[in-house]
Amino acid sequence: MLLQVNQLQVTYRQIGRPPLRAVRGISFELNAGQSLGIVGESGCGKSSAAKAIIGLQTEFDGEIRFEGKSVHKMNRAERIQYRRSVQMVFQDAVGSLNPHMTVRQTLEEVLRVHRMVPAGQIPKRISELLELVSLPERVLAAYPREISGGQCQRVSFARCLALNPRVILADEPVSALDVSVQARILNLLRTLQKELNLAILLISHDLAVVRTICDRVCVMYKGQFVETGTTTAVLETPQNDYTKSLLAAVPDVNRSLDAGRGALRAS
Numbered sequence: 001m002l003l004q005v006n007q008l009q010v011t012y013r014q015i016g017r018p019p020l021r022a023v024r025g026i027s028f029e030l031n032a033g034q035s036l037g038i039v040g041e042s043g044c045g046k047s048s049a050a051k052a053i054i055g056l057q058t059e060f061d062g063e064i065r066f067e068g069k070s071v072h073k074m075n076r077a078e079r080i081q082y083r084r085s086v087q088m089v090f091q092d093a094v095g096s097l098n099p100h101m102t103v104r105q106t107l108e109e110v111l112r113v114h115r116m117v118p119a120g121q122i123p124k125r126i127s128e129l130l131e132l133v134s135l136p137e138r139v140l141a142a143y144p145r146e147i148s149g150g151q152c153q154r155v156s157f158a159r160c161l162a163l164n165p166r167v168i169l170a171d172e173p174v175s176a177l178d179v180s181v182q183a184r185i186l187n188l189l190r191t192l193q194k195e196l197n198l199a200i201l202l203i204s205h206d207l208a209v210v211r212t213i214c215d216r217v218c219v220m221y222k223g224q225f226v227e228t229g230t231t232t233a234v235l236e237t238p239q240n241d242y243t244k245s246l247l248a249a250v251p252d253v254n255r256s257l258d259a260g261r262g263a264l265r266a267s
């Protein structure tokens with residue numbers, strides 16, 4: 001098993017206020033080549049869980065295991081390897097890139113700092129990364145503000161892929177993009193998953209996005225998973241009342257899905 005999350009709890013301690021239990025014991029497993037969606041309304045704890053998994057939130061209860069090893073028991077070298085292996089893509093692609101660095105500098109930096117390839121091979125690796133995310137060579141000279149939101153999201157994917165990750169944790173990766181661009185980025189994510197046998201953990205409030213990518217889905221409500229199953233089962237025959245209300249709140253889920261599929265075929 002690549003990633004195992006066991007009874008994860010994240011509690012924020014706040015001065016003068018009772019502690020806020022953002023994540024209340026969630027568990028799931030993810031293997032190479034699989035994709036799992038976590039879906040739920042704003043504030044239900046999705047990003048808090050994600051931050052614990054990538055190591056941005058080090059105080060949590062429960063257990064996170066990578067390739068069988070608990071992250072709390074990793075030595076320095078194992079932790080560095082883990083941090084590389086689990087990469088996060090954020091919602092705000094433009095904001096997650098350094099505005100003062102060109103695309104080439106951004107990719108060069110990550111390859112150099114992490115010593116991913118010998119210095120002489122950096123240009124070749126940059127070309128490979130661009131090809132993986134379907135970006136033309138000419139974007140290399142551009143600054144983030146000079147390219148589109150969709151292209152910025154492709155650059156952030158390329159920056160992740162530079163580290164040869166095993167898991168990509170995508171937190172609302174397309175919600176800042178317009179619908180036609182969304183479909184193309186989701187298509188890219190799916191292609192990468194197949195080509196590189198990546199495990200994908202996709203966080204979204206949007207059921208249509210989860211449905212496009214994920215084999216399985218966990219529905220999160222107030223810090224807990226209220227329903228888990230294959231995406232088809234959960235979306236077509238939801239058992240839980242909250243899942244039902246979430247589906248009812250997006251009456252156009254099928255329509256936007258069809259639009260998404262159309263755009264996927266077109267791209």
Ligand SMILES: Nc1ncnc2c1ncn2[C@@H]1O[C@H](COP(=O)(O)OP(=O)(O)OP(=O)(O)O)[C@@H](O)[C@H]1O
Nearest residue numbers: 012020022040041042043044045046047048049205
């Ligand atoms: N650093 C923090 N300190 C205190 N409370 C926090 C902190 N980060 C998040 N919270 C609170 O924890 C709860 C869960 O937040 P989280 O960001 O995980 O939700 P989310 O599901 O990702 O929401 P969204 O869909 O809006 O991104 C919220 O009530 C939030 O206000």
Ligand SMILES: [Mg+2]
Nearest residue numbers: 046047048171
């Ligand atoms: Mg969030």
